[in-house]
Amino acid sequence: MARSAFSRSSKNWKNQPLALSILRLWLGVTWVYAGWNKATDSGFLNAASSHYIGTQLTGYLGHSPISFLLRKMIEHATLVGWFVMLSEFAIGLAVLSGVAISLAAIGGAGMSAMLWLSSSWSVKPYFLGSDTAYLVLWIVLLVLLLQKPRVGKGKGSKGGSIIQEVIPDLTNRREVVRLVGVGVVAIAAAFAGGALKPKIAVPTSGSAIAKLSDVPLGSTYSFTATDGTPAILFRTKAGVFAYSAVCTHQGCVVAYSPSSHLIQCPCHGAAYDPNQGAAVVAGPAPAPLAKINVAISGANIIQI
Numbered sequence: 316m317a318r319s320a321f322s323r324s325s326k327n328w329k330n331q332p333l334a335l336s337i338l339r340l341w342l343g344v345t346w347v348y349a350g351w352n353k354a355t356d357s358g359f360l361n362a363a364s365s366h367y368i369g370t371q372l373t374g375y376l377g378h379s380p381i382s383f384l385l386r387k388m389i390e391h392a393t394l395v396g397w398f399v400m401l402s403e404f405a406i407g408l409a410v411l412s413g414v415a416i417s418l419a420a421i422g423g424a425g426m427s428a429m430l431w432l433s434s435s436w437s438v439k440p441y442f443l444g445s446d447t448a449y450l451v452l453w454i455v456l457l458v459l460l461l462q463k464p465r466v467g468k469g470k471g472s473k474g475g476s477i478i479q480e481v482i483p484d485l486t487n488r489r490e491v492v493r494l495v496g497v498g499v500v501a502i503a504a505a506f507a508g509g510a511l512k513p514k515i516a517v518p519t520s521g522s523a524i525a526k527l528s529d530v531p532l533g534s535t536y537s538f539t540a541t542d543g544t545p546a547i548l549f550r551t552k553a554g555v556f557a558y559s560a561v562c563t564h565q566g567c568v569v570a571y572s573p574s575s576h577l578i579q580c581p582c583h584g585a586a587y588d589p590n591q592g593a594a595v596v597a598g599p600a601p602a603p604l605a606k607i608n609v610a611i612s613g614a615n616i617i618q619i
């Protein structure tokens with residue numbers, strides 16, 4: 316009997332074409348790996364790190380057509396980071412297990428589209444960035460999932476509406492248990508990754524922030540202050556000085572812009588002059604950035 320490539324009643328690995336198995340395996344494993352990669356990255360949710368989700372989003376602002384949306388996301392960057400990581404785990408697990416797989420395919424397509432419009436929008440030509448390829452793979456998976464059987468229609472075929480195909484049947488206890496199972500495993504994987512990631516050392520007063528040789532004259536260095544907040548260190552001919560990287564407006568993480576020579580906030584446009592005690596020179600910030608006392612001690616730079 317001819318059958319659809321992947322009907323609602325065959326959400327397992329046996330009754331599907333080889334091509335669909337390859338597609339599910341690749342997308343499922345890749346999405347779980349992407350989640351694991353973030354869960355085990357000490358910097359992904361650490362505002363003092365260059366890998367921090369907020370720092371990554373800030374880097375996309377200059378070229379993304381959805382920068383207005385990214386600014387909103389930066390305001391809640393850590394929450395966005397958790398959402399992205401858990402979504403990647405959940406989507407990957409759903410695709411591998413066959414639970415709410417159409418919904419997972421829509422989620423995967425949405426994430427790939429967002430990544431294309433933010434991180435790889437500036438990649439030219441477009442085919443050098445992988446996000447467009449993933450977007451197409453997710454759409455192909457969704458189309459295959461929603462294909463109706465061509466033969467046997469109306470004879471035992473469930474053939475419901477597209478919405479019925481996509482939305483999990485929450486009146487079915489077994490389906491609900493499987494959905495909860497995917498969610499629980501996703502959360503457990505995120506915490507397992509968090510337990511395995513190397514801890515970032517927070518300096519105590521007097522301990523080295525960086526080797527002097529790692530911060531050349533005229534450069535900046537991001538570090539975590541003794542109170543755990545992100546901070547920016549400057550080294551000039553006059554010596555070293557540092558400021559908290561937490562914006563005094565609503566707490567977004569600021570970054571130094573070498574082109575403007577100012578410390579800028581990606582959220583609402585505040586700008587601070589590092590050579591004037593981090594005084595506010597633009598935007599809604601009510602006060603300068605907090606100063607952090609640092610000094611050169613032998614071959615190191617320390618917080619005092």
Ligand code: FES
Nearest residue numbers: 562564565580583
């Ligand atoms: S948080 Fe609003 S300008 Fe920085």
